[in-house]
Amino acid sequence: MAVxxxxxxxxxxxxxxxxxxxxxxxxxxxxxxxxPVRRGSEHVFAPVKDPRDxxxxxxxxxxxxxxxxxxxxxxxxxxxxxxxxxxxxESGEEKVLWGIHPCDMHAIAILDKVYGIxxxxxxxxxxxxxxxxVAKNCTEVGENCFCLSMGTGPALRSGYDLLLTDLxxxxxxxxxxxKGRKLLSGLELVPAPRVVLVEKEKxxxxxxxxxKKRMITQGIQELLEENFRHPIxxxxxxxxxxxxxxxxxxxxxxxxxxxDKIDLDLKTGKRQREWxxxxxxxxxxVALGQNFRRDRDARIxxxxxxxxxxxxxQFGTLxxxxxxxxxxxxxxxxxxxxxxxxxAESVESDR
Amino acid sequence: xxxxxxxxxxxxxxxFKETSxxxxxxxxxxxxxxxxxxxxxxxxxxxITVFGIGEAPISISSAPSDTGFVQHTVRHVGNxxxxxxxxxxxxxxxxxxxxxxxxxxxxxxxxNVLIVAGGIGxxxxxxxxxxxxxxxxxxxxxxxxxGARTPGDMLFVREFPEWSEYVKLRLTVDTxxxxxxxxxxxxxxxTLFSEMSSQPSNTVVLTCGPEIMxxxxxRGLLHMGxxxxxxxxxxxxxxxxxxxxxxxxxxxxxxxxKDGPVFAYEELAALPEEVLGGVGx
Numbered sequence: 277m278a279v280x281x282x283x284x285x286x287x288x289x290x291x292x293x294x295x296x297x298x299x300x301x302x303x304x305x306x307x308x309x310x311x312p313v314r315r316g317s318e319h320v321f322a323p324v325k326d327p328r329d330x331x332x333x334x335x336x337x338x339x340x341x342x343x344x345x346x347x348x349x350x351x352x353x354x355x356x357x358x359x360x361x362x363x364x365x366e367s368g369e370e371k372v373l374w375g376i377h378p379c380d381m382h383a384i385a386i387l388d389k390v391y392g393i394x395x396x397x398x399x400x401x402x403x404x405x406x407x408x409x410v411a412k413n414c415t416e417v418g419e420n421c422f423c424l425s426m427g428t429g430p431a432l433r434s435g436y437d438l439l440l441t442d443l444x445x446x447x448x449x450x451x452x453x454x455k456g457r458k459l460l461s462g463l464e465l466v467p468a469p470r471v472v473l474v475e476k477e478k479x480x481x482x483x484x485x486x487x488k489k490r491m492i493t494q495g496i497q498e499l500l501e502e503n504f505r506h507p508i509x510x511x512x513x514x515x516x517x518x519x520x521x522x523x524x525x526x527x528x529x530x531x532x533x534x535x536d537k538i539d540l541d542l543k544t545g546k547r548q549r550e551w552x553x554x555x556x557x558x559x560x561x562v563a564l565g566q567n568f569r570r571d572r573d574a575r576i577x578x579x580x581x582x583x584x585x586x587x588x589x590q591f592g593t594l595x596x597x598x599x600x601x602x603x604x605x606x607x608x609x610x611x612x613x614x615x616x617x618x619x620a621e622s623v624e625s626d627r
Numbered sequence: 628x629x630x631x632x633x634x635x636x637x638x639x640x641x642x643f644k645e646t647s648x649x650x651x652x653x654x655x656x657x658x659x660x661x662x663x664x665x666x667x668x669x670x671x672x673x674x675i676t677v678f679g680i681g682e683a684p685i686s687i688s689s690a691p692s693d694t695g696f697v698q699h700t701v702r703h704v705g706n707x708x709x710x711x712x713x714x715x716x717x718x719x720x721x722x723x724x725x726x727x728x729x730x731x732x733x734x735x736x737x738x739n740v741l742i743v744a745g746g747i748g749x750x751x752x753x754x755x756x757x758x759x760x761x762x763x764x765x766x767x768x769x770x771x772x773x774g775a776r777t778p779g780d781m782l783f784v785r786e787f788p789e790w791s792e793y794v795k796l797r798l799t800v801d802t803x804x805x806x807x808x809x810x811x812x813x814x815x816x817x818t819l820f821s822e823m824s825s826q827p828s829n830t831v832v833l834t835c836g837p838e839i840m841x842x843x844x845x846r847g848l849l850h851m852g853x854x855x856x857x858x859x860x861x862x863x864x865x866x867x868x869x870x871x872x873x874x875x876x877x878x879x880x881x882x883x884x885k886d887g888p889v890f891a892y893e894e895l896a897a898l899p900e901e902v903l904g905g906v907g908x
Contacts, residue, residue, distance in 0.1 A: 536681050
């Protein structure tokens, strides 16, 4: 990413000990920070007041950072049932999204396309513009991670405002944009020698060795197109509970429902959109009860085909970034990488 | 930034009950500039809001050359459409649009046009018929096949005499209740194929109705030699945004709201049949 220097903050610095703590203190004091925080045995992205609450060693979070931009509940406008829409207030508070992983950054880049094209979505884009993204390369790999095979990790190349890499007790900080550089401006910094990039690469190639899961992406589109009626879908139908958990935790899922919430005076209210899931029965139901995806296998296929086949013509990219959250969230342990492998194997053995 | 989710305010100026469950509403945008600049293509739809109830996609049933107002013919079958049934002239609704692809109207110039509609499916085709009437010389033979459940369920009956001066109109109903006089055909809309005068050569087909009807219409016409690349269908799906964001209306890789609702038949025929909702299984 091209960087034009406007201040004395160098493009690349190494922070350790006190300087690192000072950066965290400065940022949390100046901005609303949303970062990885431990909750019981899991992690979530949550507002951070005390920098000590940030857990940089997190592997994954329950919900992806998508929720900061495409919010689970978003008020579209207020209305009066007799008059129509009412004037709305805009909030322009600048936030910092701290420590997101490359897979989630890639997912945000996909959502930028979904919400940015044709009829740009003002709510998503407003949240996006107001947020400074500090990403973190992955030097540790979770049991469900398969970003390496999707080409979305463990190292990030673009999209971030600042990029962190854990070099063991000290952090390499790379500036991606002027928005990111701003975060470093209160510190006394010296440029890092280019040789730290060797150390960075070493850590990242070590991480690449740790992946246990991979998605077969070669020929995946033909594989899916040619196997729409494969028996595997019926097997999955018997497994899957159609609970929608996989879609709720997905960083690229964008579907929503819209509801009018009426106030107690029965006169005014708010129109709100809420995350929805193609795995749920009502999703494709229209008036008079007709449902275009009543059968569970149709909904399972919709999810998998959308992610791995339909995003491409729609947005010019695969719809999966290999974060593995859907695998972890599934109560029946359905694994999208395993589904594709089994499909590929059965086709191979039929040849 | 323009907010595509905020509807324009429109006032109901006229309510006409077409049948026991279907009403044609005439709306007038409150904002003068919108009223003067707003335009659409035949076959497009609007998202209509009943504030406090919700929003639903409804096709436009007036013609682009009907200026100063817009009409929607609504069958009262869901939350929003049932709430609309309680509205009267002077009441306010929200309208945003027009969205989606229209019928390939300019492709119809110099050609024969065959329109096949079932039930409420005639509503998005009325703009085509009205435009054909106003620009009659630009088209060759124009024939309309229309089927409904019973004679009492037929829409736009009051306009049929005028339509018949410009286009060949053939009607059929599924059943005729006892005591009702009916001079036309009885049976599904494809039973009209045996008596229609339309020929495959140089004819464009536009069809809208229940998916199962369109399936048999297309199958029948292909069998008779109509060209698959000149058949257009209008699809119904659940929609909550109209602009390709909410995801609800997807048919395979297509968004019905922006890639449709009018699709070239061949575009859908390329997809596995189950993607269309399995109506044919």
